[in-house]
Amino acid sequence: MPHDDPHDHSHAAVEADEPQGYYQHLAAATRSLLIEKGVFSAADMRAMIEQIDRRSPALGAKIVARAWTDEGFKARLLSRGKQAIKEEMEIDPVAADIVVVENTAAVHNVVVCTLCSCYPVFILGRPPDWYKSYAYRSRAVRDPRGVLREFGTEIDPAREVRVHDSTADMRYLVLPMQPAGTEGWLEERLAGIVTRDTMVGTAEVRPAE
Amino acid sequence: MSDDIRQQHDMGGLDKGPVTPSAHEIEPWEKRVEAIMRLLSMRKDRFVTVDELRRGIEELPPELYDTIGYYERWIASLSNILVEKGVLDRAELDARVKALEAGA
Structure with missing residues (x-):
């Protein structure tokens, strides 16, 4: 310089x-x-x-915790993600569109960008290196369960694994499942157990020890 | 599509080895490249779009795509796009790079 x-x-x-x-x-x-x-x-x-x-997974964790504690918000989040995040959480996702996909007992969602590295930066902060790696980009759509295992995440064979390939104008956020034993927790406490990887789908939320 | 006519960036479904779930801290110069791009893409007129950036990355020679880093691909693409749009002049840009390399 x-x-x-x-x-x-x-x-x-x-x-x-x-x-x-x-x-x-x-x-x-x-x-x-x-x-x-x-x-x-x-x-x-x-x-x-x-x-x-200033953007970090803490913003995404707040969104998830709100969805876990407010059914109405969750419904709006799943139907019009960007609008719900912007208007009700006062977080500007910047991206053209944000689609929120819900993990359930039957379905586990994983997000990738095979062509490049599209990621909800303004909700989760900058993507981790592995998200941009050739290994993740190439194999997440080919062998998602195998890739998840490399993160120490084993998805029950009975659950479907759905992989979402992002684009510049369509970015995904995973709404993870609320772990058993956290019913009745306050929003702030719930947000504390939601990590970045659980919102990309490479991990599941575990209750704090 | 057979693998031999795939472009370099189009790697969905290939097998490029195991994922290493590690992360390095983004370097300051990388943050500046990111900021240049976002300042241009988030303007009201979307002066350079994310799709343009990606198109510029996809047009890099395959051997270069594979050997340079993530934000190196960004700045290679972005500077080409800015020359294309006439915002930067290639000779002027090259001269500035040379001056920096010479420690000016």
Whole structure:
């Protein structure tokens, strides 16, 4: 990163330790030219990074806990996911559409993006590396039970496993099953046991010890 | 579709080995690439769409697709799209990269 870049002094020190290969330079060149041309500002960049940093699976967990404790919300979530999340949870999912799929005693849902890495970033935060890996992308649709086993998740053979392949405009959120023994828990406590992987479908929610 | 005419990104149903459920922390430069893309895609005019980004990634040479990292594919695609749209000039971009490589 050039120390003489008038727009970005605040980043220079941080970037000194980073890899400096061709693509890092390409990224820095693209960014500095766009800022110079007034397409966006360095402040816009920082604000956007902070906005994405604030998104995490905790948001998704709140949505799941609300659905477990409010039948009406759950029905709206399953029928018009994006609208319910935006209007009732006041979380902007940004994505064009969000489809919420419910795990039941008969069905377990798993989400993948075989072509790339589409993911509900503004509900769950950035996708984990494995979600973007060739192994997960290629095999989730071919041998989902085998892939789930690699996560330590064994789905009862009697349950159907449904795999959903995401697109840029259609992203999925799994509504996991509420584990037995948590009936009557408050929403906040329930949210605490919902992990990222349970909302992608590679794990099931277990009650806290 | 037979496997020999698949494009590189189209890997659904293939077997690319076991999943390693690990994660590394995203690097600051990767966050900046992500932010550039989202600043462009979330504008009212959706200046660069996610589909365009993906199309640009899919057009990378197969041998490159497989050897560079996730956000490296993003910036390779995004910079090509910005040149295509006339926002960036290829010579200007190359010159800026060279200057950075020279430690300017």
